Every structure is written in structure tokens, then in C-alpha cells.
Amino acid sequence: MMKVANAFSRxxxxxxxxxxxxxxxxxxxxxxxxxxxxxxxxxxxxxVKATTTEGSAQFxxxxxxxxxxxxxxxxxxxxxxxxxxxxxLSRVPAVVAAKPxxxxxxxxxxxxxxxxxxxAKLTMNDYLIIAMTTLSGMPTEAFxxxxxxWLAKAHxxxxxxxxxxxxxxxxxxxxxxxxxxxxxxxxxxGGGQDFVRVYAEQVYGVPPEQVIGSAGATQYEYDKNGKxxxxxxxxxxxxxxxxxxxxxxxxxxxxxxxxxxGNSTGDQQMLEYTKAGTGxxxxxxxxxxxxxxxxxxxxxxxxxxxxxxxxxxxxxDQAHKQGWTVISMKNDWKQVFSFAP
Amino acid sequence: MMKVANAFSRxxxxxxxxxxxxxxxxxxxxxxxxxxxxxxxxxxxxxVKATTTEGSAQFxxxxxxxxxxxxxxxxxxxxxxxxxxxxxLSRVPAVVAAKPxxxxxxxxxxxxxxxxxxxAKLTMNDYLIIAMTTLSGMPTEAFxxxxxxWLAKAHxxxxxxxxxxxxxxxxxxxxxxxxxxxxxxxxxxGGGQDFVRVYAEQVYGVPPEQVIGSAGATQYEYDKNGKxxxxxxxxxxxxxxxxxxxxxxxxxxxxxxxxxxGNSTGDQQMLEYTKAGTGxxxxxxxxxxxxxxxxxxxxxxxxxxxxxxxxxxxxxDQAHKQGWTVISMKNDWKQVFSFAP
Numbered sequence: 001m002m003k004v005a006n007a008f009s010r011x012x013x014x015x016x017x018x019x020x021x022x023x024x025x026x027x028x029x030x031x032x033x034x035x036x037x038x039x040x041x042x043x044x045x046x047x048v049k050a051t052t053t054e055g056s057a058q059f060x061x062x063x064x065x066x067x068x069x070x071x072x073x074x075x076x077x078x079x080x081x082x083x084x085x086x087x088x089l090s091r092v093p094a095v096v097a098a099k100p101x102x103x104x105x106x107x108x109x110x111x112x113x114x115x116x117x118x119x120a121k122l123t124m125n126d127y128l129i130i131a132m133t134t135l136s137g138m139p140t141e142a143f144x145x146x147x148x149x150w151l152a153k154a155h156x157x158x159x160x161x162x163x164x165x166x167x168x169x170x171x172x173x174x175x176x177x178x179x180x181x182x183x184x185x186x187x188x189x190g191g192g193q194d195f196v197r198v199y200a201e202q203v204y205g206v207p208p209e210q211v212i213g214s215a216g217a218t219q220y221e222y223d224k225n226g227k228x229x230x231x232x233x234x235x236x237x238x239x240x241x242x243x244x245x246x247x248x249x250x251x252x253x254x255x256x257x258x259x260x261x262g263n264s265t266g267d268q269q270m271l272e273y274t275k276a277g278t279g280x281x282x283x284x285x286x287x288x289x290x291x292x293x294x295x296x297x298x299x300x301x302x303x304x305x306x307x308x309x310x311x312x313x314x315x316x317d318q319a320h321k322q323g324w325t326v327i328s329m330k331n332d333w334k335q336v337f338s339f340a341p
Numbered sequence: 342m343m344k345v346a347n348a349f350s351r352x353x354x355x356x357x358x359x360x361x362x363x364x365x366x367x368x369x370x371x372x373x374x375x376x377x378x379x380x381x382x383x384x385x386x387x388x389v390k391a392t393t394t395e396g397s398a399q400f401x402x403x404x405x406x407x408x409x410x411x412x413x414x415x416x417x418x419x420x421x422x423x424x425x426x427x428x429x430l431s432r433v434p435a436v437v438a439a440k441p442x443x444x445x446x447x448x449x450x451x452x453x454x455x456x457x458x459x460x461a462k463l464t465m466n467d468y469l470i471i472a473m474t475t476l477s478g479m480p481t482e483a484f485x486x487x488x489x490x491w492l493a494k495a496h497x498x499x500x501x502x503x504x505x506x507x508x509x510x511x512x513x514x515x516x517x518x519x520x521x522x523x524x525x526x527x528x529x530x531g532g533g534q535d536f537v538r539v540y541a542e543q544v545y546g547v548p549p550e551q552v553i554g555s556a557g558a559t560q561y562e563y564d565k566n567g568k569x570x571x572x573x574x575x576x577x578x579x580x581x582x583x584x585x586x587x588x589x590x591x592x593x594x595x596x597x598x599x600x601x602x603g604n605s606t607g608d609q610q611m612l613e614y615t616k617a618g619t620g621x622x623x624x625x626x627x628x629x630x631x632x633x634x635x636x637x638x639x640x641x642x643x644x645x646x647x648x649x650x651x652x653x654x655x656x657x658d659q660a661h662k663q664g665w666t667v668i669s670m671k672n673d674w675k676q677v678f679s680f681a682p
Contacts (some may be wrong), residue, residue: 023416063548125450140591184550207404208595209550218591220584220610228614230591236593237578243561250481250559250571251578252593254538269561273569 011176033176033334034170040284043325044174047282047340051258052181052230058280062257067259068212069175071196073187073309074263074286075204076167077156079295081308084191087150091134096098102133118259124307135192136216136234139223143232147198158282161339164203170333171261171286175204178259186257188249190241190266193196194232212252214240245270254256258282264298265310268318275322285315290330293341353597361463372518373677375511381625381673382665385515388623392599393522399621401535401599403523408600409553409590409611410516412530412537414650415604415627416545417508418497420636422649423503424470432475443474443601447503465648476533477557480564484573502680505544511674512602512627514573516545519600527598529552529590531582531607535573553593555581586611605639606651609659616663626656631671634682 032047035041051060092111095102103106104317108127111117122130132269135143156163175185183191187206190194193213200206215238218230240248246269258272259282260267271283288297288309298311319326335341372389376382390403413419433452437445443449448467448523451459463471476484482641516526528547530537534554541547556579558569581589587610590598599606601615612624629638629650639652660667668674674682 037350127382130647193592193595201404209593211595215592218588220587220614228610229586246561247559247571251534251556252550254552269569273561276569292476338392 009110031172031180032170034173036332036334038062038332040325040327041337043282043284047153047259047280048177048181050280058069058260060279063182063253065178065183066186066255066257067183068186068188068243068245068257068261068274069171070262070264070267071187071191073288074267075171075187076163077173077294079288083154083156083166084131084190084195086163086228087147087152087195088127088134090150090154091146092130095134112277123266131192132234136232137194137227139231140194141220141229143194144198147195147255151199152291159337159340164199164338165339167203168286168329168333169335169338172204172338174261175206179205182198183337184210186210186249186253188240188245188260190245191239192216193240196298199337202333209223212238212245212248214238214244217226238252243269246273249273260284261286263309263311264289265312265315268315271324272318272322276322284327285318285319285324286327287311287329289328290333290336293333293336296327352553365649368515373511373514377516377673377675379673381666381668384623384625385506385518386602388621389518389522391621401620405599406519406522407527407594407596408519408524408525408599409527409529409585409586409598409602409615411603411605411608411611412511412528412532412554414629415602415608416512416516416528417504418635419649420629420638423532424497424507425472425536427504428488428536429468429472429475429493431491431495432487433471436475447473455500471566473535473557473575476536477573478571480570481535481559481572484535485539488536492540500678505540506680507678508544509627509670510672510679511677513679514543516547519545524600525551527551527553527590527594529581529586529601529611531586533557534579534581534619553579553581553586553589555585557580582607584610586615590665601625602627604629604650604652606653606656609656612665613659616665624658624660625662625668626652626665627668628652628670630669631674631677634674634677635670 031045032041033073035142045181049057053059057288069075072082089111092108096108096112103112107122107130110122111130129149151162151164151302154163155161156166159166178185187196187200187204187210191213193211196213197208197211200211201208215331217235219233221229221231223229238244238248256277257274260270260285262271263286269286275283276318287299288295297309299313299316329336348361372386373382390396391399394400404651408551410416413423430452433449437453444453448463448471450464456547492503492505495504496502496509500507512521515653519526526547528537528545528551529539532554534552534556537554537568538552541552544551557575558574558578560574562570562572564570579585579589586608590611597618598615601611602625604627612626617625628640629636631637640654640657
């Protein structure tokens, strides 16, 4: 009996300490510290309170708490070009070494020349050929190892940082704040699903099964030792852009998101589909209007016309008409990166 | 201070009660009560202990605890035909009413005739046409409503029960036992993903995002009120059988399962792929050898040759050679259904 009483006493003290720590933590942890207290932050906090407060008319069950995030330009920097594009270009020499006949074929010849003027003239179709060629032909495990190696060495030109550090601190806080409130956070990217899955867990806290992206087919086969493997095929299975984002959310999740975040026309359908649901819904558009701390493009007109991050006036108008919230990097974010304001 | 002391005392009493309940529950809840204590049950328990005991050489982190289950013949009855096939046949009159030109075209003419002898001669290709026609052409939400209506009314012929009650009690216990030990349980079915997702959460405790199945393409569009919807297309996007199961596990989960359960050649690749991983892996094959309580087919030779649940001697041999565990329904299961031994 003495032992039980002692154990009980220890247990009770431990519990009380735990309770006090929880209370203390709640008092300290103001959500979204890198956000200025404007309409964007208020919209996020109001949405979370409405959908997670028991008894609220807009309460959402834990199972239905789904939030989807575009990646390039929404969670991390996409200028001057997508990180994955730099990866694909970095793989061209190895691909040409393995298939020397490609050295004389376009667009590989231009890439191998390294001439900037010629490179600047490559078309979207050229890039598609480069992506298809550099992202297929190897087992999935070999691909993951190649991406990991590249990520460990590659740096962007402006901040001289690994690409995986160029994530927006305010958006990291939104991911965490939603998860702290029972939301399952998904990345829904036009980028390669296999590519983003390599680092998403470490960089964003998003596990591979919650990364949806453009995906090539794979072929099940056996290696020379008879061990099963999946070979990446040069064939598009899922195009995760525009309407494809909604179609793939249905395919991979099977539920309509409650909240969605994007920054370009490629996210339009995901944002309108999310907002069209019943109850409280949050659709948010990141506007790149901060040429000093990051870039200004789209309606902010700071960059020359580009295929990256297309954000025409029509998208801006739709946001206002349908009640999406526009996030101004310049006005809504106190700090852009963890390492720099 | 008095208030704090009282609150503390209440809290401590509540915690002690909770602790005692947990301890009592652990003592009572022997896992897998519908299983006889044979090699199959022992293999499951040993696998769970090895992979979830901290400090074990085969310990698996929570994030990597993935288990995949075939559905038809593994989680529920698949004889005399898949439940989804009965659903498709039940939809033929409505499809023919909507498109009267089909009434004179095969295989719809035969189905509408209701003649058993003619029906028995329908080929796999006929059934594929019936499936394509009855599972597409409507918005995803309308499809879900149709399936729910059918499930509420349809009964199997032998037990006179709703199909959703024909799940194997021992396998329900495996699903629960794995989840209780931190495993994420997935259904990986050759059946239709959208069909199984309608009831999987309620019947198996598996949410839609953890159901992988054969899937048709969808098309994002707007209804007459301008509301976004997804229209089911008569086009196969994912064939979730054979090697397709592994390819789709990679597509939708991006991790190799630690445990996999199947019952036919359609599960062969999933079982060998799972078993080929490093560390503790569990691959299990359900053998239908109980003609009295359920059915006997495959190597048990109790049923005439059929396209359903194909389980040739070669699969049996592969199981033994590669260390998969065969589950004998007759010997390993104390009880087959929740409502009948």
C-alpha cells in the first residue's frame, strides 16, 4: 500500500507539472509570430477558431480537417526558376555521358554548351524534354539518392543558401499552426511528386503520403539479384497543375480541402474548389509584391513577363469576387525567411 | 490557494482513475481473440512486438509503420462474385433507361434479359464494359450517393446480410491491433477506389485517403449553377492489380509497407515487394479452405475454376520459399464473421 501511495504521489506531481507546463505554453505561444496583425493573419486565425471550437456552428471533425498548399512560390522561392529545373539541368551531363548520342541533339546540345543567350531561348517544350529525360530511367531509390546528393550541395544564386532554406517562415508557421489544430497538411504541387517527397518531411514536416505532385509512371521489375524495384518511366501519369490539382486531390485524398493556399493560375481551380464547399473555408493567394526582401511579380509587375508564377489581373479579381484572401508579402509578413527579414 | 489545492486533488484523483483503467484494460485485452493460437497468430504478434518495442533491433519508427490490405477475399467475402460486380449489374437498368440505344447492344441486352445461362457466358471484357459504363458519366458526389443507397438495400444470397457485414472478424482484429500499435492501415484493392471509399471508414476504420484502388480519370468542370464538380470519366487511370498494386503504393504512399495481406495472384507483387524490404516484414496470404463456414477455393479446390481469387500452386510455393505466412481460415480462425462462427 505504501508503494502504491508513493507511486500515486509521484504520478500526481508529474501530472501537475505537466498541466502547468501546458498552461504556461498556451500563454506564451501566440500563433503566427512572423505575421503582421492584418486581414490575412486575422482570416487564418478566425478560420481555425471557427472550425476547431467545439459547439461552433462551423465546427469540423478531425477527420475532415484537410489543408492543401502549393509549393513553388507559396511555400518557397520560385524565382528566377523552380529549384527542380536547376536539378534537371544539373543532371544533363550525366544523362549525356550515359547516352552520348544526346550530345548532338537539342535541347541537350544547348544545355551542354552552357551559353546563357542560347539557354534563354529554350522553350517550355524543351524543358519538358529535359525533365522527362533527367527524371526517368532509374529505380525510384536511385533517384531519391541523386536528389538528396544534389540538395546537400546546391545553392541559390541570390542568398547563397541551400534551396531547402528558402522556405517562407510565415508559411511554415501556418503549416504548424494548422497541424497544432488537428489539420492534416498536404502539399499539392505542379512540381515532381518524387522530387518534393525527398525533402518535404524534413523541410515542411509533411510526410511523403501527404505530397501530391506531377508524377511519372513507374514499372515494377526485378534487379539483377532478383530484388523488386520500381523503374521511373518517361511517361506522365499525373499532371498536377490547374484542374489537375483538384482531380488529384480527389484521387489521393478523396475529401474536399477546408483550406487551400496558392500563388498563381496553376492554383486557381484548387482555390475555387476549396472555397465552394459548405461551412467555413479558407482560400489564400500569396502575392509577391516585395522586391526588396524577395521578388515582385504578377500584378506587382516587378519582374519581366515569365512563365513562372503567372498571376494575371483576372486571378486577382476572382479572389476578391469569391472571398479568397490575398496575402501581401510586403504588408502581411514581418519576416520572410528564418535567416533574413 | 484552497481552490488550487482542490483542483489539484480532483485532477490527481482523475489521473489515478485513468491510470487504473488503462492498466485494467491492458490486462484484459488479449489481442486477436478470434484467432486460434497457431503459427499465423504468432507471426502477427511477433512482428508487432519486434517492430514496436523500443530498443528492439527491428524497431520501426511511427512514420514508417505502414500496413496494406487487399480487400476482396482478404477483408471480406468475394464469392460467388465481387460485391462491386453486383453493384454494377444493379445499375444497368438505370444506364439503359438513360441511354435507350444500349438496350439492343451487348452485353447490356444479356444483362437486361436476366437469363442466368446467358449471364454465365459473359466474358471479363463484357464485365469491363459494364463497369466502365455504370461507374462513369456522373459527378463524384452523385456516384457516392448511389453507392450508399445500394449498400443500404443490397443483401448477399447466402447469409442474407448486407455486404458490409460480410467482413472477416479476425481481419478486423488485425486492422485494429496494428492501428493500436501505431500502424497506418491502408486498403490496396483491385476494386474501385471510389466505391470502396464510400464505406471503408465506417466498415474498416480506414479513411478515404488510405484507400488505394483501381481508379478512373475525373474531369473538373462546373455544374449549371457554376459550382465546381468532378465528372467520372470512362477511362482507366490506375489499374490496381498485380504489379499495379506496388506502383500505386509508391504513387499514393511513397513508402514500402512493413506488412501486407492478400489472397490471390493479384496480391503477389505487393506481398513479395513488402517482404523484400530490410528488417522485420510480414507478408500473409489468406487461404480459403473452409467450405463449411465460408468457401474453399484456390489450392483447396472446393469451387469450380473461377476468375475470382486465383491462387495457383505456384503462389503457395512462393509463399513458402519467401517466408510469407499462409492463413488457413479453417485452422487459424476461431470465428469467421461477427454474426456467425
